[in-house]
Amino acid sequence: MNQYIGKAMPRYDAQGQVTGKVRYVDDIKVPGMKCVKVLRSPVHKGEIRGLDFSRALKVPGVVGFVTAQDIPGKNAYGRFQDMPVLAPENRVRYRGEPIAAVVAADEDTALEALSQVRLDIEEQTPVFDMFEAMQPDAPLVRHDSKSNLWVHYPPDITEVTMVKGQMDEGMNQADQVIEGRYSTGVQDHAPMETNVSVAYRDEMGRLVIHTVSQTIYAHLGMLCAILAMPMSRIRFIGGRVGGAFGGKNDIHTDHIAALAVLKFGHPVKYRLSREEDLQFTTKRGAFVLDFKTGVKNDGRLTACRIDIWHDTGAYAGMSPYGLEKCAMFAPGPYDFPHIKVTARTIFTNRPISSSMRGFSVINGQIASEIHMNRVAEALGMDPWELRFTNAWRDGDQGVTGYKVRGAGALEAMKKAAELAGIKLPDKLMSMSSRGRQAS
Amino acid sequence: MALFAEEHSIPMTHILSFQLNGAPVQALVKPSDSLLDVLREKLDVTSPKRGCDSGDCGACTVLLEGKAVRACLTCALTVENKQVVTVEGLSQDGKLQPLQEAFMAHGGSQCGYCTSGMLISATALLAKSPHPQRQDIAQEMSGNLCRCGCYEEITQAILDTARKGE
Amino acid sequence: MKKTGVGMCLVLHPTGRKGGGDPSQAIIQLKPDGSLFLKVGAVDLGQGALTMLRQVAAEAMDVDIATVYASNRSDDLAPLSAGSAASRVTLVDPHAVMEAAKDLRAKIAAFAAHRLEIDVENVELADGKAFAKDNPHHHMTFADIGMIANLGEGVILVGTGAWQPAPVQGHDPETGYLDQESVISFGCCVAEVAVDTDTGEVEVTKLVQVWEVGKAINPLMVKQQINGGLQIGMGFALRENLFPHYPDPAHGIESLADYSMPTFMDYPPELIHGIEEVPHPMGVKGAKGFSEGSATAPGPAIISAIHDAVGVWIHEVPATPEVVLRALDAKEHGGATDYWSHQDRSAWLA
Ligand code: FES
Ligand code: FES
Numbered sequence: 001m002n003q004y005i006g007k008a009m010p011r012y013d014a015q016g017q018v019t020g021k022v023r024y025v026d027d028i029k030v031p032g033m034k035c036v037k038v039l040r041s042p043v044h045k046g047e048i049r050g051l052d053f054s055r056a057l058k059v060p061g062v063v064g065f066v067t068a069q070d071i072p073g074k075n076a077y078g079r080f081q082d083m084p085v086l087a088p089e090n091r092v093r094y095r096g097e098p099i100a101a102v103v104a105a106d107e108d109t110a111l112e113a114l115s116q117v118r119l120d121i122e123e124q125t126p127v128f129d130m131f132e133a134m135q136p137d138a139p140l141v142r143h144d145s146k147s148n149l150w151v152h153y154p155p156d157i158t159e160v161t162m163v164k165g166q167m168d169e170g171m172n173q174a175d176q177v178i179e180g181r182y183s184t185g186v187q188d189h190a191p192m193e194t195n196v197s198v199a200y201r202d203e204m205g206r207l208v209i210h211t212v213s214q215t216i217y218a219h220l221g222m223l224c225a226i227l228a229m230p231m232s233r234i235r236f237i238g239g240r241v242g243g244a245f246g247g248k249n250d251i252h253t254d255h256i257a258a259l260a261v262l263k264f265g266h267p268v269k270y271r272l273s274r275e276e277d278l279q280f281t282t283k284r285g286a287f288v289l290d291f292k293t294g295v296k297n298d299g300r301l302t303a304c305r306i307d308i309w310h311d312t313g314a315y316a317g318m319s320p321y322g323l324e325k326c327a328m329f330a331p332g333p334y335d336f337p338h339i340k341v342t343a344r345t346i347f348t349n350r351p352i353s354s355s356m357r358g359f360s361v362i363n364g365q366i367a368s369e370i371h372m373n374r375v376a377e378a379l380g381m382d383p384w385e386l387r388f389t390n391a392w393r394d395g396d397q398g399v400t401g402y403k404v405r406g407a408g409a410l411e412a413m414k415k416a417a418e419l420a421g422i423k424l425p426d427k428l429m430s431m432s433s434r435g436r437q438a439s
Numbered sequence: 440m441a442l443f444a445e446e447h448s449i450p451m452t453h454i455l456s457f458q459l460n461g462a463p464v465q466a467l468v469k470p471s472d473s474l475l476d477v478l479r480e481k482l483d484v485t486s487p488k489r490g491c492d493s494g495d496c497g498a499c500t501v502l503l504e505g506k507a508v509r510a511c512l513t514c515a516l517t518v519e520n521k522q523v524v525t526v527e528g529l530s531q532d533g534k535l536q537p538l539q540e541a542f543m544a545h546g547g548s549q550c551g552y553c554t555s556g557m558l559i560s561a562t563a564l565l566a567k568s569p570h571p572q573r574q575d576i577a578q579e580m581s582g583n584l585c586r587c588g589c590y591e592e593i594t595q596a597i598l599d600t601a602r603k604g605e
Numbered sequence: 606m607k608k609t610g611v612g613m614c615l616v617l618h619p620t621g622r623k624g625g626g627d628p629s630q631a632i633i634q635l636k637p638d639g640s641l642f643l644k645v646g647a648v649d650l651g652q653g654a655l656t657m658l659r660q661v662a663a664e665a666m667d668v669d670i671a672t673v674y675a676s677n678r679s680d681d682l683a684p685l686s687a688g689s690a691a692s693r694v695t696l697v698d699p700h701a702v703m704e705a706a707k708d709l710r711a712k713i714a715a716f717a718a719h720r721l722e723i724d725v726e727n728v729e730l731a732d733g734k735a736f737a738k739d740n741p742h743h744h745m746t747f748a749d750i751g752m753i754a755n756l757g758e759g760v761i762l763v764g765t766g767a768w769q770p771a772p773v774q775g776h777d778p779e780t781g782y783l784d785q786e787s788v789i790s791f792g793c794c795v796a797e798v799a800v801d802t803d804t805g806e807v808e809v810t811k812l813v814q815v816w817e818v819g820k821a822i823n824p825l826m827v828k829q830q831i832n833g834g835l836q837i838g839m840g841f842a843l844r845e846n847l848f849p850h851y852p853d854p855a856h857g858i859e860s861l862a863d864y865s866m867p868t869f870m871d872y873p874p875e876l877i878h879g880i881e882e883v884p885h886p887m888g889v890k891g892a893k894g895f896s897e898g899s900a901t902a903p904g905p906a907i908i909s910a911i912h913d914a915v916g917v918w919i920h921e922v923p924a925t926p927e928v929v930l931r932a933l934d935a936k937e938h939g940g941a942t943d944y945w946s947h948q949d950r951s952a953w954l955a
Contacts, residue, residue, distance in 0.1 A: 002669060005664050006822065006824070008825035009656065012656040013649075013656075095854070129852040152778075153778040157778050161780070163779075180943070182920045182945070183947055185923050186846055186848050186851060187845050216679045237678065238679045239679050240648075240649055240677075243650060243651055244651075245650075278858060324623065325623050328783075333617040355690065361897070365616045366901070366904045370905050383613055383909070387615045401782045401784070406886055406893075408791045408882075409793075411791075411817055415793070416793035416879060
């Protein structure tokens with residue numbers, strides 16, 4: 001019997017990695033390869049009045065420009081199909097939004113050409129605070145929407161609601177109710193490999209794209225729609241990525257590189273500089289979370305009420321999906337008999353929020369766990385005991401109705417205490433996730 | 440005036456010669472080229488990575504005359520006739536160095552994008568202080584970023600290599 | 606002055622895509638020399654998808670892993686995987702590999718039965734061989750089978766497999782009800798910190814992080830994921846904010862030099878990981894994903910440790926030195942034991 005499941009083994013490609021043999025997309029070179037760079041919005045919100053490439057086109061080595069007019073298919077992509085490839089209808093909604101792309105002999109030439117583009121842009125009033133953006137008279141981030149709130153359930157439900165039991169009743173049963181407001185910042189994935197694509201036509205005339213995508217098939221489908229091409233005409237090659245952390249769940253370079261090849265025929269590389277990658281790709285967006293927790297003096301949780309606001313930036317990215325995940329798991333791994341969570345996704349004029357390691361669950365959890373320790377403090381109870389008392393056992397029910405199977409919270413805690421050199425009382429150590437016997 | 444502008448736009452080039460991983464190499468370079476540009480774009484040596492191009496990540500680290508330097512900040516012209524070593528030159532006759540073996544065994548790489556830079560910095564560190572303490576490693580390696588977070592595993596690999604080298 | 610404190614937390618991470626529609630596929634081919642080629646669609650971001658799936662394939666086919674060549678290069682004939690996201694690969698992709706192995710084993714067994722002239726029910730596959738259950742000496746190796754099938758009889762032996770946990774589902778708009786099981790991994794973290802009350806700097810001096818992962822298919826890579834998550838987790842909790850004056854975009858971070866992600870110096874001198882296994886009924890051998898969660902667990906433990914050290918609950922992350930100093934100041938000058946720097950924004954919600 002050959003057994004490998006459960007065996008600690010070095011990475012399959014470990015030797016390739018330590019000898020420098022592993023090839024990433026930026027290591028690919030194609031004869032005649034040109035460089036793509038993107039002209040980005042210098043303002044947070046605005047309307048483009050004029051875009052003049054004439055001087056830029058005279059820079060020696062410049063092949064040409066790609067604009068929204070060159071997109072054969074849809075100028076929209078993403079899980080919710082709301083992100084434009086290049087500024088649509090001459091509108092920009094965040095600083096750094098791609099407006100046009102230049103194709104040139106090399107990077108210096110491309111940058112020189114971008115500096116020669118005459119961009120006449122009328123700046124408009126942006127909104128940055130999601131709470132302000134929710135006010136009825138706030139400037140609209142998306143001129144064509146009714147408000148700055150994402151519609152989670154068409155035609156007009158902007159609030160995600162998740163309910164278990166009767167929240168009010170649970171609060172009435174509580175001996176104490178503890179409240180708190182928490183917030184989280186904006187984080188970049190910053191993988192060591194920035195977003196990059198190499199694209200060209202192969203000998204059959206097919207479009208070849210070397211990608212750093214995390215979700216190859218979703219992105220291939222989106223590219224087909226943007227390029228108005230069937231899947232069999234695109235060879236989308238990926239599989240090895242120099243770190244992603246959720247940042248490569250959205251297309252950042254493949255679409256523009258592909259458009260450049262379609263328009264001019266040259267092989268191209270489109271690689272984001274570190275500065276571009278840091279500032280203008282998708283981010284972990286900011287959250288504000290309100291918690292209200294009802295608890296008995298013996299430590300049994302009776303109810304929780306959670307309210308969540310999420311700043312998704314100028315486009316949805318994958319945020320609405322993430323927000324639902326946040327709402328679903330913000331109560332944490334605890335057996336609350338009564339739960340009510342409400343949450344909303346709000347547009348502001350900043351870079352797009354989307355997935356990142358721990359996607360939105362991290363935001364709910366950090367608030368929830370700080371809050372839980374404040375609950376323990378209010379009760380005068382050891383934080384370990386509060387958790388052992390309430391953590392999910394097999395068969396407990398989450399807010400969306402699923403039953404927990406294979407629960408392991410108590411087992412994880414016992415091991416952590418042991419490794420940290422913390423001696424837990426026998427009362428706790430004798431508990432198990434397999435059931436909740438009266439303790 | 441036109442003539443001047445035209446002359447001015449012709450890049451000055453220079454044939455640069457240096458020793459790369461023990462063998463002589465030559466490349467046609469511009470004064471503005473960094474050593475990283477020359478290695479990656481002209482000589483097809485791809486183990487040094489362009490993580491930032493500004494000296495802040497360490498992914499491009501190479502040995503220059505035995506010292507760890509950032510290839511992205513090193514003007515190519517300054518390596519004339521000097522010795523440059525990249526990860527491609529670490530293993531000799533197909534045999535891995537103990538440090539490379541230790542990286543594999545301890546899990547010192549995940550995505551691998553920082554790995555070349557880490558190996559070079561660690562090689563320079565061990566050459567300088569063959570028996571480093573944890574704190575020395577943290578200090579010496581702190582210019583090399585790993586977003587996958589392999590710091591602990593890399594530290595173990597370096598300590599293990601030092602122990603075995605005794 | 607440096608003040609020390611300790612904090613703990615318990616977090617969860619759901620594995621697999623919320624709302625289902627989360628398929629993966631795999632292909633295994635028997636080559637003429639008896640070696641196997643495994644093709645999967647899961648992207649390797651550094652988490653080690655290919656390494657792990659190759660282990661699953663070698664065990665499922667019961668062969669020496671050295672004879673399994675594997676590729677995850679997405680190209681023309683590439684199986685699909687819904688992606689390396691949502692900590693889904695360890696939960697979903699091993700099923701596709703198991704299915705492909707089952708398919709190939711059945712084909713190999715049928716071929717061997719025909720060559721060995723025995724009933725297919727009487728064929729057993731083990732350790733790279735096919736043999737008669739009632740007479741183990743009556744056997745063929747995978748090399749024999751590969752050679753004869755591919756080159757002798759013009760047969761291609763390929764197993765394919767596909768699997769998904771659930772079809773696509775949506776929430777009920779009024780209750781949030783979702784007709785899908787959530788597979789949950791559990792993490793517990795204990796952090797010790799030293800808070801410099803003069804500079805506001807928080808040093809994590811020791812960190813223990815344990816994950817209950819169902820089954821660790823490769824414990825070395827699970828360790829890497831647990832220790833690795835601290836990089837983004839510590840950055841999230843203490844250091845990184847692209848808009849330091851959020852919501853004001855002024856002075857946004859523009860370069861890596863100003864984006865203070867953790868370095869070797871910031872990792873705790875004592876970093877301890879732990880793996881706990883409670884097999885999950887949905888996972889292959891109980892395995893489930895968790896790796897995103899290792900970025901989640903450190904934060905609350907660190908913030909709670911800061912409270913233990915200095916007596917203030919910080920209600921926001923990142924708890925940068927500036928935030929910590931302001932919190933200490935608020936405590937000193939008003940006795941506040943809770944601190945949120947965005948108080949003025951609350952007016953919008955009133
Ligand atoms: S590329 Fe040279 S230090 Fe980052
Ligand atoms: S292994 Fe991915 S950045 Fe270090």
